[in-house]
Amino acid sequence: SQELEQSPQSLIVQEGKNLTINCTSSKTLYGLYWYKQKYGEGLIFLMMLQKGGEEKSHEKITAKLDEKKQQSSLHITASQPSHAGIYLCGAAPQTGANNLFFGTGTRLTVIP
């Protein structure tokens, strides 16, 4: 079965610092989704990447998908306490598939 590895598992940063979270697969990814989850809440969709080399940004968050479509990174610039939460990457198991499988998540803490 296909798996997504996220690193690091946990991250503590000072407010204002930049950070990067990685999501890696041993197989080609058909659609890579980034979500954020706060305790007791569902997952909030952040961004979706489909094409190799694609990069998207929303406010201070940038996500990239490498050319081989096997690794994605999520970069947060000038982190704020509101960025704290669990970040999960999800991917489709094959082209055209809609059900996603997910990584185990990265827990981000931002210290004011």
Place this chain on the structure above:
Amino acid sequence: GAGVSQSPSNKVTEKGKDVELRCDPISGHTALYWYRQSLGQGLEFLIYFQGNSAPDKSGLPSDRFSAERTGGSVSTLTIQRTQQEDSAVYLCASSILDRVSPLHFGNGTRLTVT
């Protein structure tokens, strides 16, 4: 418009009892998914309903788990004879059935089996 609605938000039940979890998807979303999130674990896919097609039940962990989606809208996930290892957050998501639309998640039902 409303997002994905799940009820109850919390459920505590005794081992051996049956439970029903409800999901009300976003109106117009033809695809509906159930996932399970256990403490320290990632999201585990359970079942997927796609329009009028037969559901993909490949993720259901045992025959104690079943799900229905009536009228292409509301779905219920039923767990029979609950066990302590069933304790988890059960998340429902819905989406438009195409290749690019993201899944929209509800806030989940936290199930505790005592």
